[in-house]
Amino acid sequence: FDSAALDDDSKLLLQLAAVVLITGSQASINHRGIRLTTLLTDFSGYWILLVALALTVSLLLFAPQHDFLRLVTFTNYSGLPKAVPGGPEVDPIWPQRESLLWLFALSFLMPAYTITGFDASAHTSEETVNASHNVPRAIVRAVLVSGVFGWVMLCAIVLAIPNMEEAAGQGDNA
Numbered sequence: 001f002d003s004a005a006l007d008d009d010s011k012l013l014l015q016l017a018a019v020v021l022i023t024g025s026q027a028s029i030n031h032r033g034i035r036l037t038t039l040l041t042d043f044s045g046y047w048i049l050l051v052a053l054a055l056t057v058s059l060l061l062f063a064p065q066h067d068f069l070r071l072v073t074f075t076n077y078s079g080l081p082k083a084v085p086g087g088p089e090v091d092p093i094w095p096q097r098e099s100l101l102w103l104f105a106l107s108f109l110m111p112a113y114t115i116t117g118f119d120a121s122a123h124t125s126e127e128t129v130n131a132s133h134n135v136p137r138a139i140v141r142a143v144l145v146s147g148v149f150g151w152v153m154l155c156a157i158v159l160a161i162p163n164m165e166e167a168a169g170q171g172d173n174a
Contacts, residue, residue, distance in 0.1 A: 034127070052153060059156040070158050074100050077168040110154065 079096030125135040
């Protein structure tokens with residue numbers, strides 16, 4: 001689909017149609033009641049879990065080698081990546097820093113998205129039986145499970161990289 005071929009009015013109508021379709025589908029689902037919403041929420045949770053598990057297992061199975069020392073070796077890849085002759089210009093992943101301790105601390109920003117894992121627990125708290133007891137437990141469990149499985153997936157990604165130097169040389173294209 002080439003959106004450049006459309007004029008401004010056509011683009012606006014296309015956007016409006018997309019918003020109407022999305023809003024209409026959500027209104028239809030909500031109108032059908034909490035059972036359908038619960039079913040879809042459960043499906044999406046299991047789907048995310050299965051896809052993440054399949055990706056993690058695939059990364060580990062099809063990796064060219066398993067250099068587990070990568071998981072405990074600290075190398076400073078900050079700063080401008082080495083330019084590849086004839087290749088695209090790449091941006092640095094992080095500005096140059098000499099302190100590995102500081103870079104290690106900044107690495108904890110990568111899985112920060114797991115903090116949002118409590119979102120579903122918090123939003124459904126008013127429909128929960130014994131909410132004052134069950135909701136905080138669900139929030140903590142969601143963050144812990146997301147953190148542990150996210151860490152395992154990140155380890156699988158690091159292990160599946162064929163050459164760390166070449167990947168770092170790609171900058172944000174890695």
